[in-house]
Amino acid sequence: MLDDKKPQTSLIHAPRKAPQYIHSIQPPLFRASTIIFPTTAHLFDRHWSDPYDYSYGTHGTPTTFTLGDQLAEIEGGQYCLLAPSGLSAINLVNSTFLSHGDEVWVPDNIYGPNMEHLNNLRQRYGIQVRIYNPIDAESFIPSEKTRLLWLEAAGSITMEFPDLIQLVRKAQAAQVLTALDNTWGAGLAFNAFDFSNEHLSVDITVHALTKYPSGGGDILMGSVITRDKNLYQQLFKIHANQGICVSGDDTAQIIRSLAHMRLRYQQQAENAQKLLEWLQQQPQCIQVLHPAASNSPGHDYWKSICKNGQSAGLVSVIFDPKYDLAAIRRFCDALNLFKLGFSWGGPVSLVMLYDLKQMRILNNTHLQQGLLVRFCVGLEDPEDLIQDIQNALQQLE
Structure with missing residues (x-):
């Protein structure tokens, strides 16, 4: 072992090394490509x-x-x-x-x-x-x-x-x-x-x-x-x-x-449930899709497997076919709290629009005809999210 290292070597091989493990809430972070073998x-x-x-x-x-x-x-x-x-x-x-x-x-x-x-x-x-x-x-x-x-x-x-x-x-x-x-x-x-x-x-x-x-x-x-x-x-x-x-x-x-994933999942699911119930009352939406909704495709299968009633914070709606792509785009652009983007699970609510005719191969008789909008519900207050959608619906007409 070299006791008298040159300054450059000491920068890489430090003469003193703090103990490597302590007890902390979060485990240590290891960044490594090369891993050193002791022997x-x-x-x-x-x-x-x-x-x-x-x-x-x-x-x-x-x-x-x-x-x-x-x-x-x-x-x-x-x-x-x-x-x-x-x-x-x-x-x-x-x-x-x-x-x-x-x-x-x-x-x-x-x-x-x-x-x-x-x-x-x-x-x-x-x-x-x-x-x-x-x-x-x-x-x-x-x-x-x-x-x-x-x-x-x-x-x-x-x-x-x-x-x-x-x-x-x-x-x-x-x-x-x-x-x-x-x-x-x-x-x-x-x-x-x-x-x-x-x-x-x-x-x-x-x-x-x-x-x-x-x-x-x-x-x-x-x-x-x-x-x-x-x-x-x-x-x-x-x-x-x-x-x-x-x-x-x-x-x-x-x-x-x-550590808080379950809490976020449950909260977003509760927010989505409130949004779901409100959307079902809106005349512009001819079909609301969410496994917990009794008339949503596969609801009974969801109920038999997700016995604790759990579901993610995603809700999709199919709009009346009288609303064309331009109208649905106006609706999405008018949303304020819902941001236009893919993915879900984060704190910010997201929205995305789809044309199922371009995506599906089979004849899906369980789905209504019309353009689909998916809401990925975040952690905002659901009343504010509902108000945001209500304001944007005015752009459909």
């Missing part, structure tokens, strides 16, 4: 499949493993991998389990970027993409080539809650993997790994941590969670080979937000 024994007596493989920053640090463990606990899983975004997490699942000639089934209300990725795989690698009606399990007809079934509970735009029990039963009978986009439920509305009296479970959940876990509208991240060690190891190999990793700083921010 060659630590270097060679390790394997990538170890529960906590500290070999390089892309494989994980105490900070990223801490978040992964917490998310797995919240969602009812056991193994968790982090990705730079929710879409990156979705792509990890597709890339791991779909090969040339395989068939994947997706709901007609699938998250748009997931469908784009699957179409790319179809064009490049011959993946077959099939569409089913999320509230009609009979429309899912797996074949010998079917490898993966995507589920969304609920759909993020038209809010159908799927017939999750029957869909998973059929998938299991056909030995088809099930992957649930669990962003809407956030692991709080129901347990995706134990959601029925017969303890049915999906195989994999994907979660856009950008939404409720982040809570601030300022962090991009995603997760893939499973209970199956074999599935986890398959995912991990692709995860490692593709160099998928996340920032320690972003990870620490989400860890900090998890």
Whole structure:
């Protein structure tokens, strides 16, 4: 050991080092690409499949493993991998389990970027993409080539809650993997790994941590969670080979937000419920979509699975067809508290408009004709949000 270091060396190898661990509310933040091995024994007596493989920053640090463990606990899983975004997490699942000639089934209300990725795989690698009606399990007809079934509970735009029990039963009978986009439920509305009296479970959940876990509208991240060690190891190999990793700083921010995620989720759900009840009385809205609404598609499925009555803070409305795109754009532009933007789960309420004719493939008789507007309810006072919409409705005429 060098006792008399030159000044430049002392800047890098400090002569004194404070103790590394104290007890604090938030866990320490580790920023690391290179991870130092104490001895060659630590270097060679390790394997990538170890529960906590500290070999390089892309494989994980105490900070990223801490978040992964917490998310797995919240969602009812056991193994968790982090990705730079929710879409990156979705792509990890597709890339791991779909090969040339395989068939994947997706709901007609699938998250748009997931469908784009699957179409790319179809064009490049011959993946077959099939569409089913999320509230009609009979429309899912797996074949010998079917490898993966995507589920969304609920759909993020038209809010159908799927017939999750029957869909998973059929998938299991056909030995088809099930992957649930669990962003809407956030692991709080129901347990995706134990959601029925017969303890049915999906195989994999994907979660856009950008939404409720982040809570601030300022962090991009995603997760893939499973209970199956074999599935986890398959995912991990692709995860490692593709160099998928996340920032320690972003990870620490989400860890900090998890403590109050349930409180925010419940408050935004309550705000959305008040908005829902008011919107149902407005003549301009011919259909209000929210799983807790008795006439919303899939309400009974939601009620049977989300037994605690939990639901996210999203409400969509379909406007009377007499209002054309120009009128709906005037309405959206007139909103003040609702900001025009994608995503949800942050403190600020958001709004987005959609033309379902450009998005859906099947004949969705459960949806009215007309342009759709989705409200992502934040943490503002719901009375102020209602007043904001009421003012903007005047621009429709």
